Structures are given as C-alpha cells and as structure tokens.
Amino acid sequence: MDNTILHMDLDTFFVSVERLHDSKLEGKPILIGGVSDRGVVAACSYEARAFGVHSAMPMKRAKELCPEAIQIRGNSGDYSKYSQDVTEIIKEAVPLYEKTSIDEFYIDLTGLDKFYSSYQMATELRQRIMKNTGLPISFGMSKNKTVSKVATGEAKPNNQIRIDYGKEKPFLAPLSVSKIPMVGEKTQRTLYSLGVKRIETIQEMPVELMEKVLGKNGVSIWKKANGIDNSAIVPYNERKSISTERTFDRDTIDVLKLKGIFLAMAENLAFQLRRGDKLTACVTVKIRYSDFNTYTLQSRLPYTSADHILIDRVMELFRKLYNRRLLVRLIGVRFSHLVSGGYQINLFEDAEEIITLYHAMDKIRDKYGDRKVMRAYGIGARTISRFNPFTGEPPPLLANRRQ
Numbered sequence: 001m002d003n004t005i006l007h008m009d010l011d012t013f014f015v016s017v018e019r020l021h022d023s024k025l026e027g028k029p030i031l032i033g034g035v036s037d038r039g040v041v042a043a044c045s046y047e048a049r050a051f052g053v054h055s056a057m058p059m060k061r062a063k064e065l066c067p068e069a070i071q072i073r074g075n076s077g078d079y080s081k082y083s084q085d086v087t088e089i090i091k092e093a094v095p096l097y098e099k100t101s102i103d104e105f106y107i108d109l110t111g112l113d114k115f116y117s118s119y120q121m122a123t124e125l126r127q128r129i130m131k132n133t134g135l136p137i138s139f140g141m142s143k144n145k146t147v148s149k150v151a152t153g154e155a156k157p158n159n160q161i162r163i164d165y166g167k168e169k170p171f172l173a174p175l176s177v178s179k180i181p182m183v184g185e186k187t188q189r190t191l192y193s194l195g196v197k198r199i200e201t202i203q204e205m206p207v208e209l210m211e212k213v214l215g216k217n218g219v220s221i222w223k224k225a226n227g228i229d230n231s232a233i234v235p236y237n238e239r240k241s242i243s244t245e246r247t248f249d250r251d252t253i254d255v256l257k258l259k260g261i262f263l264a265m266a267e268n269l270a271f272q273l274r275r276g277d278k279l280t281a282c283v284t285v286k287i288r289y290s291d292f293n294t295y296t297l298q299s300r301l302p303y304t305s306a307d308h309i310l311i312d313r314v315m316e317l318f319r320k321l322y323n324r325r326l327l328v329r330l331i332g333v334r335f336s337h338l339v340s341g342g343y344q345i346n347l348f349e350d351a352e353e354i355i356t357l358y359h360a361m362d363k364i365r366d367k368y369g370d371r372k373v374m375r376a377y378g379i380g381a382r383t384i385s386r387f388n389p390f391t392g393e394p395p396p397l398l399a400n401r402r403q
Contacts, residue, residue: 002165004118004141005233006107007148008126010086011136011157013103014043017082018072020134029053029069031062042074046157076302080281083303083339085133087236093125099236101340102279102303106145108233119162126160142168146229150179168227173200180224187214187221199225241336242269243284251290251327258322258331259315265333266307266314273305273335280335283310285317288330297321303339310335 010016014032019025029048033041039059051066063069083102090097096108107125109118122141129137136158140151147168154175155161163171177183177191177199194213196202202210202225210218223229244265252258262285273280284298297317304310314333322328 002110003143004109004111004113005143005145005148006109006118006122006139006141007145007152008090008105008107008129008137008139009152009156010103011138012043012045013082013135014074014079015045016135017078018074021078025070029066031059031066031069031071032074033071034059035071035073044069076304080302082133082135086129086135086137089129089132090125091236093121093128096233097236098233099339106148106233109141123160142227144168144227144229145231145233146181146224147172147227149181150175153179169203172225172227173198173203175199177202177225180221182217182224183221187217190214202226241334241338242272242278243332243334244269245286245330245332247330248328251329253325253327255322258328259318261331262314262318262333263311265331266311269333269335270305270307270310273338277340278338279303279305279340280310281337281339282335283313283317284334284336285314285321286330286332286334287318287321287328289324290327290329292329294330295321300337 015025015030018030018032027047028045029051030045031041031048031053032043033039036059041053041055041057041059041062043055044053044062048062048066048069051069053062053065053069059071063071079102086103087099087105090105090107094107094109098106100106107122109121112118112121119141122139126137126139129135138152138155138158139160140148140153140155140163141161142148142151142163143165147163150172151161151163172179175198177196178188180199183191190213191197191202196205202222205222207219207222210222212218214221246261246265280301281303282298282300284296286294286296288294297320299313299317301309301313
C-alpha cells in the first residue's frame with residue numbers, strides 16, 4: 001500500500017495572527033520582532049519579503065530595505081494560543097500527526113482511501129482550520145514527507161496541491177535545489193559552483209558523485225531530489241518533556257544551595273532545548289522532603305528556549321513551592337509541551353546582542369563541554385546530568401552524585 005502523507009503549514013503565521021487582531025494590516029508590509037534598531041526580524045509578510053527582507057535579519061537593515069514597513073513587537077503568548085487551537089483541531093480529526101514546529105504539521109492519511117477520499121478529507125480539514133481560527137493555511141499531499149513539504153511551499157500562499165503517485169520526480173525536476181529540505185545556503189553555494197541549480201540535474205547525477213562532493217549529506221539530498229523519503233510520522237506526544245532531578249546524599253535545608261542547583265538545572269535544560277532545536281511551553285518544579293512527601297508546581301508560558309525566561313520561571317515556582325521548613329531530599333525541573341522551532345519565537349523581545357550571545361555560548365559548550373560557560377550562581381552544581389536528550393542516546397550514569 002502506498003503511503004499518503006499530508007504536510008500543513010500556516011501561512012506567515014505570526015503576521016496572520018496580527019492581522020486577525022487588526023484588519024488594517026492586510027496587504028501592508030509587516031515586520032515582527034524587536035522594535036529597536038538593535039532588534040531582529042522574527043517574521044515578515046510577503047509584502048515585506050518582496051523588498052528582500054527575511055527572518056533573522058537585523059531590524060535596522062530590514063527598515064532600510066523597506067522603509068514603509070509596519071513594525072510590531074509581537075506577542076508570543078498569542079501565537080502559542082493559536083498554535084494550540086490548530087493542534088486541537090488536527091488532533092480531533094486524524095489518528096496520527098506530527099507537530100514539527102509551532103506552525104507546521106505532518107499527517108498520515110495512509111489507508112483512509114478505503115473509507116473516504118484522503119484528499120477530500122485534507123481539504124475539509126484545511127477549511128475547518130481556516131473557519132475556526134481565521135488563519136490561512138496551505139497543504140501539500142504526496143506519498144512521503146519530503147515531497148509533501150516541497151509541495152506545500154509551491155502551493156503557498158493559502159492554497160493546496162496534491163502530487164499523484166509516480167509524479168514525484170517530474171514535479172521536483174524544474175525546481176531550484178534550494179527547495180530541497182536540508183539544503184542551506186552553504187550547500188546551495190557548493191551545488192551552484194558545480195553548475196547544479198535545478199533538482200533535475202541532481203536526478204541525472206549518479207549518487208556516488210553526490211556522496212563524493214557532499215558526503216553522507218549528498219546521499220540524503222540525492223534521495224530527496226528523486227522523491228525518495230521513507231521517514232515515518234513521529235507522533236506529536238512521543239517526546240513530551242525533558243527533565244532532570246537531584247537526590248541529595250544528605251537532606252538539606254540550605255536555600256542558597258537549592259537555588260543554585262535549580263538555576264543550573266534550568267540553564268542546562270534550556271541549552272538542551274536549543275541544541276535539539278526545541279521550544280517548551282510548560283515548566284514544572286518538584287520538591288521531595290525528608291518525610292517523602294512530594295510537591296510539584298507547574299506554569300504555562302509562551303514557547304521559548306531562552307535561559308533568562310526559563311530560569312526566572314523556575315525560580316518563581318521554587319519560591320512559591322518551598323514553604324515547608326523541612327529538610328529537602330530531592331529536587332527536579334521538567335520542561336514539557338515541546339515543539340521544534342529553535343530560537344525564532346524569542347526574537348520578538350530580544351536584541352540582536354542577546355541572540356548572538358546565546359549562539360556564542362552554545363557554540364563554546366558544544367565544542368569544549370557545557371560546563372565551560374555557565375552562570376556563577378549555579379557553578380556549585382557540579383553533577384547535573386548533561387546530555388542531549390534528542391539524539392536517542394541514553395543519559396550517562398553518574399556514579400558519584402555528591403553535592
């Protein structure tokens with residue numbers, strides 16, 4: 001049985017949400033992000049893109065390219081809410097879906113043609129999302145994730161397209177190599193230097209040549225260019241959370257020590273989020289006292305992976321939760337409601353310097369170890385479990401957890 005994979009993507013999601021709140025923004029160039037010259041563009045409308053503006057561009061440069069653009073700071077809380085609304089509609093309609101970012105979904109409709117046209121079902125789902133939320137959304141449908149994602153890009157804005165079985169290669173052939181998922185600027189320049197500008201050229205090349213030029217990445221690109229992708233839909237709730245806990249050798253009532261460890265836990269988990277290109281929307285703090293009674297407190301927040309936001313929320317929850325004058329046996333922090341999306345959603349409020357600082361710190365941690373850069377307050381927490389939870393590798397077993 002051939003697979004039927006649907007890819008749905010909300011069109012200029014952040015801009016569309018702002019236009020729901022203010023219809024006067026329709027048809028006008030919009031820049032969303034830090035409103036000062038030192039801010040960064042988190043998202044922009046199609047009208048602004050026509051002037052060469054793109055996300056992650058310094059706001060000052062964007063204003064130079066498009067002086068008449070309207071600047072909006074953005075409200076990540078609103079965007080998170082609408083993302084959840086769309087997720088709930090999809091969840092109620094289909095048995096298996098994958099949420100890959102705040103505004104992007106894959107849906108497995110394989111086998112549903114026995115009972116109902118999968119394309120008709122996808123069409124009705126898209127119409128339901130637009131009717132219930134007011135947001136424009138596009139979709140592509142094919143036999144795999146790669147072709148469907150490319151098809152969605154070709155369908156935009158606010159449209160839909162189906163690529164019939166056996167038509168994958170002809171559909172992809174005339175498109176730019178930049179349309180292949182995982183082909184970034186560096187890979188594109190390499191391919192262009194070889195005279196490879198269209199996907200059709202890659203289709204005509206032997207896979208061995210692509211491997212010679214780009215290594216294993218070249219093999220993956222060659223497969224995608226030929227419409228080959230066997231990756232499965234990963235259920236949205238498969239990776240619900242990341243967490244870390246500490247059981248003390250000796251129960252403690254040292255508040256400064258507890259605060260330092262909570263800070264180190266939050267900082268480390270935030271780094272793991274960014275390393276895994278994830279965002280969280282829920283923070284939970286846990287305390288177990290010497291009498292083995294355990295208490296937890298959680299808080300929802302707009303999607304983020306920023307240290308300063310998550311640490312503040314963890315410390316706030318600790319202050320609210322720690323109200324018994326008993327010795328503490330265990331503490332823990334959990335980030336849940338995870339989605340992919342990297343740092344984009346934090347661009348609404350952060351200056352370019354802060355974003356650059358995070359990138360620099362993470363680069364040092366990746367190269368030299370994640371204890372090479374950390375806040376001084378949490379430096380005493382020496383044995384926080386430090387591993388990437390998104391690689392599939394088991395966490396290290398720490399033989400000595402003395403603190």
